Amino acid sequence: MEKVSRGSTLKIFGCLIVAAFLKTTLVQQVPQALGEWLGHIDWLLLVVVYIGLQRDPFRALLTGTAAGFLQDIFSGGQAVGISGFAYVLTAYITYRFATFIVVDNLVVRFMAVATASLVSTIIRLSFYKLLQIEAPVLAGGQAIAPAIVFGLFANLFASVLFFNPLSRIFGSKDAKLRLRRSEARRRRLS
């Protein structure tokens, strides 16, 4: 049991590192037009959402914390702690979402990613505003809505591609277990 737990923690850590590298280096490796779109994808958030959907609150919340620190450390925004707050809250909401709804289908996962993307972006922007951190997206207020929408669609698109390798990394056992649990819950309810 302990070994499995340690293995998963290492896998999560590895996924977070890969997500941070994707976020900081992928943009410059592809054509500029594509790079601008890829810049809107929050790979770290996708890892947080994926772990949140696994229904392990302890792991989800710690993943959110680690992802937040990685995001803030690799950013020139001088605001360590803000992304962590946003990701931790997102992880919790996703976990709660997964305990109420059966998450083993694409539409529900899409809903989870969309909710997480909106919550995370709004929290981060609110903090930047509150702490008077100059971010171009806040100047004049006109760019806020497009930033939220672009981020939402980019994350939804990326989740389709990213969740598949994540499911392979974390193994199909988890998925089968979730399915069994959800079936059991449905039977209990009926």
Next chain:
Amino acid sequence: MSLTDKAKDKAKRNPTWLLGILLATHVIIASINRAPGQPDMSILRVVAITLTSPFQSGLSHGSGWLSGIWYNYFSMRDARQENVILKEEQAKLQRLLIEERDRVKQLEQLNSLTGWQKEHNYQGVTARVVGHDANEWFNTIIIDKGTASGVKKNQPVVTAEGLVGRVVLTTLFSAQVLLITDQRHGIGALIGQTVENRILGVVKGRGRSYCDISFFSTSDKIENGEAVITSGQDGIYPKGLLIGRVIKPDEEALALGQLYGVDPAAPLGKLEIVSVLDVPLEQIRQAIDEIDNEEKKLEKTLERNR
């Protein structure tokens, strides 16, 4: 059962307390980080960037390989029925071609940069861009040269095409550069080559690809596409570095108070090789004095004419 297991078990049964603790911790860290007079968390960044920049550098050096995978994925998907050996051969050749093209492009950039440095008599360190900002709303890059190569905080960073930004954080083998398009970036700028038609202003970052410029005097004569160069008055950038070209808003927007835009001359979205300039402080002071003297002369001439 160990203490960690107990905590885990408690968190699984009731995660709200852990959520509360973590949220409170983040709020405290963010508040401490932003409190006036408090040192920022740059030490964390220095450690993280020092640890990760070799990997980023490796990834960046392998850009040809990555582009090869990207290209091969799309170009080879429809040719699955083809002979496997032929496919592998083609993939290899494609990858080699992309790698070679990449090398040629980088050599060209390096040559033009070295030529530009020699022409302008600047000493500098040539560096490779290994990473971008993790946050889509801030514009910084990470380069693979740090204090070990002589890179210092606040040094200007340029390409042969124009100004890129300035160094804001240094580690032993890497540095973080704030791009001119970042909203926290301000540059003393001027338009016009002669003293009579010179207009001074400040260029400020607007976001992902553009800057704004506000002028200290009337801006009626400024035309679209005019070159904007550094004035040297900010004490960081030497005089005469090309920032970009003016984008003049239409009359209606001007009347509503819209600022003139500046299209950066350097390809900020596709930076590969940059140069960190070592500008002697005397040169910057000289530029400031020069402009001050010119301004005084101009004022005297204007007074005499009156």
